Amino acid sequence: MGFFSKILDKLGFDAGASKVEEMLRTPVPPKAPAGGATSTLGAGAAASAPTATATPATAAPRAASQVDVTAQLEQKAAANPQKLNWRTSIVDLLKLLDIDSSLQARKELATELGCPPDLMADSAKMNMWLHKAVMQKLAANGGKVPAELLD
Incomplete structure (x- = not known):
């Protein structure tokens, strides 16, 4: 299972979401x-x-049902004792999902999602790219993600 698949699973995407993710990577x-x-x-x-x-x-692959990503994350944030800024921070997003947020884990996720090598050398730039890429991939896999989190 890829790192991104863990994110899909934590957000309640259908069991077939990993297959959708694989189909999106296959030409x-x-x-x-x-x-x-x-x-x-x-x-x-x-x-x-x-x-x-x-x-x-x-045919374009689609998840069987759309997941409201914002609602899922807001619900998790309300139940979490830490104040996590998941809307802008990839570290906080991963912490909220109870997924390893270490630099090594983020580099693994960035590599999986195709982060440009020049951004991988600067963790701040990589983190900003990674947050946006995760949100875009969630939307591509059938997630309902607000436009302001995709830009």
Whole structure:
């Protein structure tokens, strides 16, 4: 299980959310060319060609149900004795979810999400990038995230 999958699990995303996350990282295979490719095939093969190109892999993956990320985090924050600023701090966000927030753990998460190497050298810049990237990935996996947390 990847580090981001732990975040999905802690926020109550469906069990299939890890599969959605994996699908988002997997490139979609290119579609077969239209028109000319079927002209060299026999009549029987041409008739079956359209069904071969209409695969579920071309459909955009979605989580089975949308998770209200803000509501989940606000509920956890209200129950937490610490005052954690999860809206801007990746460290506080991870602490709120009871996930390792050490520098090494954040570097692991940043690597998993594709943080540019120049930002990895500066922990403050990496943290800002990482918070935004986590929020964007949550939204991409079916989470309801306010626009101000995505910018």
